[in-house]
Amino acid sequence: MLILTCPNCGIAADETDLAPGGEAHITRHGPEASDDEFEGYLFHKRNPKGVHFERWRHAFGCGKWFHAARDTATLEVFGTYPAQTLEPPKALQALIRKKRPDWEGFQK
Amino acid sequence: MxxxxxxxxxxxxxxxxxxxxxxLQGMVTLRGDLGDAKVAGAVKAAVGLAMPKARQIKKGKNGGVAWMSPDEVLLLCDHAGADALVAKLDKALVGVHHLAVNVSDxxxxxxxxxxxxxxxxxxxxxxxxxxxxxxxxxxxxxxxxxxxxxxxxxxxxxxxxxxxxxxxxxxxxxxxxxxxxxxxxxxx
The missing domain is CATH 3.30.1360.120 (Probable tRNA modification gtpase trme; domain 1)
Incomplete structure (x- = not known):
């Protein structure tokens, strides 16, 4: 069972209280974007085995979006952080690097 | 009616x-910037209670106030007084971005x-x-x-x-x- 702590209300929410929002930090290109760019935004997800950054919504709780970093293979949760950010906090990245020395680092 | x-x-x-x-229980949803002193003041004037901290619920003589999310509180009051409460909030929050709705029923x-x-x-x-x-x-x-x-x-x-x-x-x-x-x- 996946338990994520919502940074908006501080509740350690069960997976069934949450709604998944897919991969985080993906770029939605502007109105002049090409079809290829839009296709990439819609379909080309990283889907790694290992460290993954995701969007979640505390659907049954405070209703707010947030980000989570976890390992897709072991389900270990590294941390959660607010949705209003373009990349994971430096402290969280350092923590992940410490726990997963072979992690390639955050990529946009 | x-x-x-x-x-x-x-x-x-x-x-x-x-x-x-x-x-029957009166309930009013209020959304807005909970950190705004005007919003807190309107809640205080409406139910006589201070803005609750995250996840807190407070009850008083004239009703209650519950923290629902970082931008939403639920006000408890008499069923008959809910519409008046909404009007009071709207009047106190003229010019402040907010939403007050009677959700009692x-x-x-x-x-x-x-x-x-x-x-x-x-x-x-x-x-x-x-x-x-x-x-x-x-x-x-x-x-x-x-x-x-x-x-x-x-x-x-x-x-x-x-x-x-x-x-x-x-x-x-x-x-x-x-x-x-x-x-x-x-x-x-």
Missing amino acids: PEAVSSMAGAEFSGAVDIREDG ARAMFTLTGTGVREVIAKGAPADLSPAGLPIGEIRRSRIGQIAAAFWLSEAETLHLVCFRSVGAHMFRWLENAAAADTLPGVL
């Missing part, structure tokens, strides 16, 4: 714990009393219902079975629960079932 009727018209059940549908409210109220709710909610996980005076929004609900304890053995009116009857039946006699641990 037709007479207002609550979801389960004050239905009661007695089993492992006592369950009561609370009847869109909700159902229940009160559970008895030693095992935490255990009854724990049968269906993925929430920490231990006294440490849900202290008295803290409101938890989660789900019961498959339906969204918010619940809090006002005393050690008194639990209040709010859900959408459209699922009020289902909630009452669910609670009846969860609170059937002799279905709680004997240690209670």
Whole structure:
């Protein structure tokens, strides 16, 4: 069972209280974007085995979006952080690097 | 004008714990910047209570206020006074980005009393219902079975629960079932 702590209300929410929002930090290109760019935004997800950054919504709780970093293979949760950010906090990245020395680092 | 009727018209059940549908309860949703002094002032003027901290619920003589999310509070008041409360909030918050809505008749409210109220709710909610996980005076929004609900304890053995009116009857039946006699641990 996946338990994520919502940074908006501080509740350690069960997976069934949450709604998944897919991969985080993906770029939605502007109105002049090409079809290829839009296709990439819609379909080309990283889907790694290992460290993954995701969007979640505390659907049954405070209703707010947030980000989570976890390992897709072991389900270990590294941390959660607010949705209003373009990349994971430096402290969280350092923590992940410490726990997963072979992690390639955050990529946009 | 037709007479207002609550979801389960004050239905009661007695089993492992006592369950009561609370009847008509005034509720007003207020959304806005909770850190704004004007919003806090409007809440204070409306129900006489200070803006609650995250997850807190406060009750006073003139009503109550519950923290629902970082930009939303739920105000409790008399059913007949809800529209006046909305008007009061709107007047106090002219020029401040906000939304105040009377949701009294869109909700159902229940009160559970008895030693095992935490255990009854724990049968269906993925929430920490231990006294440490849900202290008295803290409101938890989660789900019961498959339906969204918010619940809090006002005393050690008194639990209040709010859900959408459209699922009020289902909630009452669910609670009846969860609170059937002799279905709680004997240690209670």
